[in-house]
Amino acid sequence: xxxxxxxxxxxxxxxxxxxxxxxxxxxxxxxxxxxxxxxxxxxxxxxxxxxxxxxxxxxxxxxxxxxxxxxxxxxxxxxxxxxxxxxxxxxxxxxxxxxxxxxxxxxxxxxxxxxxxxxxxxxxxxxxxxxxxxxxxxxxxxxxxxxxxxxxxxxxxxxxxxxxxxxxxxxxxxxxxxxxxxxxxxxxxxxxxxxxxxxxxxxxxxxxxxxxxxxxxxxxxxxxxxxxxxxxxxxxxxxxxxxxxxxxxxxxxxxxxxxxxxxxxxxxxxxxxxxxxxxxxxxxxxxxxxxxxxxxxxxxxxxxxxxxxxxxxxxxxxxxxxxxxxxxxxxxxxxxxxxxxxxxxxxxxxxxxxxxxxxxxxxxxxxxxxxxxxxxxxxxxxxxxxxxxxxxxxxxxxxxxxxxxxxxxxxxxxxxxxxxxxxxxxxxxxxxxxxxxxxxxxxxxxxxxxxxxxxxxxxxxxxxxxxxxxxxxxxxxxxxxxxxxxxxxxxxxxxxxxxxxxxxxxxxxxxxxxxxxxxxxxxxxxxxxxxxxxxxxxxxxxxxxxxxxxxxxxxxxxxxxxxxxxxxxxxxxxxxxxxxxxxxxxxxxxxxxxxxxxxxxxxxxxxxxxxxxxxxxxxxxxxxxxxxxxxxxxxxxxxxxxxxxxxxxxxxxxxxxx
Amino acid sequence: xxxxxxxxxxxxxxxxxxxxxxxxxxxxxxxxxxxxxxxxxxxxxxxxxxxxxxxxxxxxxxxxxxxxxxxxxxxxxxxxxxxxxxxxxxxxxxxxxxxxxxxxxxxxxxxxxxxxxxxxxxxxxxxxxxxxxxxxxxxxxxxxxxxxxxxxxxxxxxxxxxxxxxxxxxxxxxxxxxxxxxxxxxxxxxxxxxxxxxxxxxxxxxxxxxxxxxxxxxxxxxxxxxxxxxxxxxxxxxxxxxxxxxxxxxxxxxxxxxxxxxxxxxxxxxxxxxxxxxxxxxxxxxxxxxxxxxxxxxxxxxxxxxxxxxxxxxxxxxxxxxxx
Numbered sequence: 009x010x011x012x013x014x015x016x017x018x019x020x021x022x023x024x025x026x027x028x029x030x031x032x033x034x035x036x037x038x039x040x041x042x043x044x045x046x047x048x049x050x051x052x053x054x055x056x057x058x059x060x061x062x063x064x065x066x067x068x069x070x071x072x073x074x075x076x077x078x079x080x081x082x083x084x085x086x087x088x089x090x091x092x093x094x095x096x097x098x099x100x101x102x103x104x105x106x107x108x109x110x111x112x113x114x115x116x117x118x119x120x121x122x123x124x125x126x127x128x129x130x131x132x133x134x135x136x137x138x139x140x141x142x143x144x145x146x147x148x149x150x151x152x153x154x155x156x157x158x159x160x161x162x163x164x165x166x167x168x169x170x171x172x173x174x175x176x177x178x179x180x181x182x183x184x185x186x187x188x189x190x191x192x193x194x195x196x197x198x199x200x201x202x203x204x205x206x207x208x209x210x211x212x213x214x215x216x217x218x219x220x221x222x223x224x225x226x227x228x229x230x231x232x233x234x235x236x237x238x239x240x241x242x243x244x245x246x247x248x249x250x251x252x253x254x255x256x257x258x259x260x261x262x263x264x265x266x267x268x269x270x271x272x273x274x275x276x277x278x279x280x281x282x283x284x285x286x287x288x289x290x291x292x293x294x295x296x297x298x299x300x301x302x303x304x305x306x307x308x309x310x311x312x313x314x315x316x317x318x319x320x321x322x323x324x325x326x327x328x329x330x331x332x333x334x335x336x337x338x339x340x341x342x343x344x345x346x347x348x349x350x351x352x353x354x355x356x357x358x359x360x361x362x363x364x365x366x367x368x369x370x371x372x373x374x375x376x377x378x379x380x381x382x383x384x385x386x387x388x389x390x391x392x393x394x395x396x397x398x399x400x401x402x403x404x405x406x407x408x409x410x411x412x413x414x415x416x417x418x419x420x421x422x423x424x425x426x427x428x429x430x431x432x433x434x435x436x437x438x439x440x441x442x443x444x445x446x447x448x449x450x451x452x453x454x455x456x457x458x459x460x461x462x463x464x465x466x467x468x469x470x471x472x473x474x475x476x477x478x479x480x481x482x483x484x485x486x487x488x489x490x491x492x493x494x495x496x497x498x499x500x501x502x503x504x505x506x507x508x509x510x511x512x513x514x515x516x517x518x519x520x521x522x523x524x525x526x527x528x529x530x531x532x533x534x535x536x537x538x539x540x541x542x543x544x545x546x547x548x549x550x551x552x553x554x555x556x557x558x559x560x561x562x563x564x565x566x567x568x569x570x571x572x573x574x575x576x577x578x579x580x581x582x583x584x585x586x587x588x589x590x591x592x593x594x595x596x597x598x599x600x601x602x603x604x605x606x607x608x609x610x611x612x613x614x615x616x617x618x619x620x621x622x623x624x625x626x627x628x629x630x631x632x633x634x635x636x637x638x639x640x641x642x643x644x645x646x647x648x649x650x651x652x653x654x655x656x657x658x659x660x661x662x663x664x665x666x
Numbered sequence: 667x668x669x670x671x672x673x674x675x676x677x678x679x680x681x682x683x684x685x686x687x688x689x690x691x692x693x694x695x696x697x698x699x700x701x702x703x704x705x706x707x708x709x710x711x712x713x714x715x716x717x718x719x720x721x722x723x724x725x726x727x728x729x730x731x732x733x734x735x736x737x738x739x740x741x742x743x744x745x746x747x748x749x750x751x752x753x754x755x756x757x758x759x760x761x762x763x764x765x766x767x768x769x770x771x772x773x774x775x776x777x778x779x780x781x782x783x784x785x786x787x788x789x790x791x792x793x794x795x796x797x798x799x800x801x802x803x804x805x806x807x808x809x810x811x812x813x814x815x816x817x818x819x820x821x822x823x824x825x826x827x828x829x830x831x832x833x834x835x836x837x838x839x840x841x842x843x844x845x846x847x848x849x850x851x852x853x854x855x856x857x858x859x860x861x862x863x864x865x866x867x868x869x870x871x872x873x874x875x876x877x878x879x880x881x882x883x884x885x886x887x888x889x890x891x892x893x894x895x896x897x898x899x900x901x902x903x904x905x906x907x908x909x910x911x912x913x914x915x916x917x918x919x920x921x922x923x924x925x926x927x928x929x930x931x932x933x934x935x936x937x938x939x940x941x942x943x944x945x946x947x948x949x950x951x952x953x954x955x956x957x958x959x960x961x962x963x964x965x966x967x968x969x970x971x972x973x974x975x976x977x978x979x980x981x982x983x984x985x986x987x988x989x990x
């Protein structure tokens with residue numbers, strides 16, 4: 009609390025990007041873990057809670073007649089635009105937030121004070137929900153080709169790897185250690201995914217320290233061992249996910265890539281995904297487009313293209329598709345690496361796994377996938393997502409891109425995933441929120457040192473508990489889309505990559521389809537189930553009745569008309585009914601003469617009378633998992649605040665093209 | 667909601683007492699009127715040179731004039747052609763895709779059309795005024811706006827039957843010159859001067875509405891595609907000719923079958939219904955932000971995009987809604 013200069017400011021205005029009419033006045037509070045804005049106004053007192061961990065940047069703008077503007081940009085893409093009446097107060101808030109959003113010690117993070125009121129046993133159980141040993145067993149290892157190795161048991165070989173890795177049977181400890189010395193950050197080739205059906209595998213590592221001509225016998229033996237672990241193929245692919253130019257530049261620094269001449273029986277391939285700096289800038293540019301006021305279609309499309317974001321998403325996807333094809337269709341094992349093997353490698357391996365194995369498209373399987381390829385293999389969560397204050401050049405939306413790839417696939421294959429868009433959005437949210445301990449630190453080693461499992465809670469348990477919210481009603485485990493490999497169309501496919509407004513405009517409810525197909529279908533499903541249960545009960549009763557009667561009078565049970573049954577589903581029509589901004593788009597019509605200007609501005613539509621029918625859209629800066637947070641929020645035991653169910657995401661209407 | 671064509675004001679600012687009386691009579695005492703001109707103020711002014719023009723303020727008290735320029739004719743046709751070309755170009759890279767999509771300007775037209783329709787709807791619903799829509803001829807962008815505005819405002823137009831009625835009223839009987847507009851396809855090299863995909867633009871806007879309000883239209887995408895197809899080439903007489911007079915002269919009603927009759931048949935009808943539909947009595951206000959307007963892939967990439975996963979999804983939706 010010592011960082012908070014100003015715990016409370018009154019008469020603060022919260023502005024809306026799309027409509028200046030929707031500004032609300034309220035009180036701003038700063039606590040040790042959150043920034044909270046509470047609307048004035050008797051009935052609603054709507055609250056916006058923002059975790060300090062979510063704050064990406066704070067911008068203080070020049071004071072105007074109305075006050076001093078303060079923009080809080082969040083890692084979950086929420087943008088809070090406040091206007092604080094006194095410049096001095098604004099400055100105090102600004103300074104406090106700067107410090108609060110840049111914690112220095114892990115203990116400052118919310119996960120260490122978050123208390124969902126579970127006992128020690130439940131906390132432990134929560135951490136056990138995802139078990140990687142079980143996962144490798146499910147894959148089919150260890151077996152005659154693959155063994156588990158504890159050579160890294162004290163993190164002595166590679167401190168960013170887990171203590172247990174899977175390696176080919178013929179890879180001795182000597183080979184592993186030797187190979188690790190020839191790999192950047194000691195990240196030697198290890199198993200990511202094993203395909204039971206044809207023994208092909210996906211292995212991952214970092215770049216070899218080959219420079220222009222260096223060789224390492226053990227590293228070459230390691231790759232041979234991987235090849236030998238797949239008797240169905242006489243070569244392996246080595247996929248370098250970097251652009252060729254970057255990889256070559258690395259050679260000058262004593263690193264580089266595998267020379268086909270030195271490594272027997274490998275086919276080398278560059279895939280060309282850009283580095284973390286390019287991706288950081290790309291996201292930045294895209295978010296700038298999202299912040300434009302009243303953009304024209306051109307502003308938006310050109311802005312999006314200039315950011316290059318979708319191009320990068322496609323590059324990651326293409327890499328995953330290549331690897332999945334190699335494994336599933338050619339039956340060839342693949343070794344994937346980038347520079348350090350913890351960013352692009354993780355993205356590409358997990359996309360490929362998702363395409364290959366329907367298990368990862370289930371809710372549990374997806375959690376396992378993230379746990380395996382991201383958490384256990386040492387993706388640098390702290391550096392990339394800024395748990396603690398660090399080097400801004402390390403920040404990059406790496407896992408965000410992976411999550412978006414999954415969303416793009418969900419749009420192409422609506423029946424293939426057990427979970428829905430909301431699941432993805434909440435996972436992304438919590439990677440940055442530091443409310444749970446799963447995504448802290450940079451490696452397994454660091455997490456164990458901090459005793460994360462004893463001191464924090466697991467996100468997976470929390471999501472699993474609420475899994476009913478995350479189900480995809482179209483998912484059927486016996487569907488063709490959920491069996492075997494997914495084959496996204498490769499060409500033409502540019503149009504298949506859509507802008508994910510559910511994520512990047514998450515808090516601007518007015519932008520999204522105002523009716524959620526997912527929620528509607530889930531309600532239908534539930535209701536059908538209930539009716540079926542009722543029917544069963546009635547039929548039993550009927551059978552009993554008939555037994556006890558003489559059997560002459562048959563009573564017909566009425567089949568109720570399904571189409572009128574959806575009484576339980578309150579089709580939330582009120583959400584649909586607020587006009588958006590139609591008259592402010594002055595840019596597109598330059599031909600309007602000045603004298604016309606008056607006519608239009610006279611059309612000030614009174615939105616205030618809408619508030620009662622549409623509480624949701626009038627202040628569209630809902631904190632999404634504010635709903636979940638509410639039940640377990642304040643460590644200091646503050647009262648339970650109104651949980652607003654309307655905080656549910658309106659899921660993208662996926663299927664509307666059919 | 668009224669529609670007409672442009673007043674023939676001409677370069678000498680002619681007036682017509684009858685026209686002024688008519689418009690005056692449209693307004694209830696104290697009610698406001700809005701003239702929504704689908705040409706830019708500039709274009710409307712220039713129209714005077716060739717005998718057209720706009721309603722002068724003093725001649726029509728109570729009526730306020732708004733201009734919302736909507737492209738039509740050759741501009742719209744070129745936009746359409748460019749988009750069709752883009753969608754069938756195998757060499758487009760991801761780097762160029764969005765830029766070229768924007769260069770076609772088609773989505774900008776969709777945004778403009780929807781915005782204007784929403785404006786008209788707002789004037790009616792929120793301002794409680796009367797709206798008169800016209801462009802030049804009153805046969806293209808005028809109909810686009812009035813038809814869309816009704817879809818937005820009136821739940822009855824969102825039923826299958828209501829929508830057919832809307833099309834009959836606002837497009838066919840209102841005299842949209844289908845024969846001239848839908849003479850040839852976008853890929854044809856021999857394009858007539860009168861060709862323009864205004865009706866397609868309307869269908870695209872309807873699709874945008876259905877995407878934003880998936881539960882509120884009783885019909886689905888398949889109906890829109892079928893309507894498009896039939897506007898260009900049809901076994902039915904519904905979209906023949908350019909207006910009721912021509913249809914009467916050609917004895918269309920006596921010598922052809924109606925598309926609507928065919929669609930009404932139970933074995934056909936079910937293909938066009940939206941399984942997610944439930945009656946929504948309220949006005950549906952779409953968002954016209956760029957993020958909310960998407961390329962109508964089901965139409966522009968109809969033969970290119972993988973249809974199977976989506977068909978399976980719809981099948982699953984049908985199954986869920988009808989119960990197991």
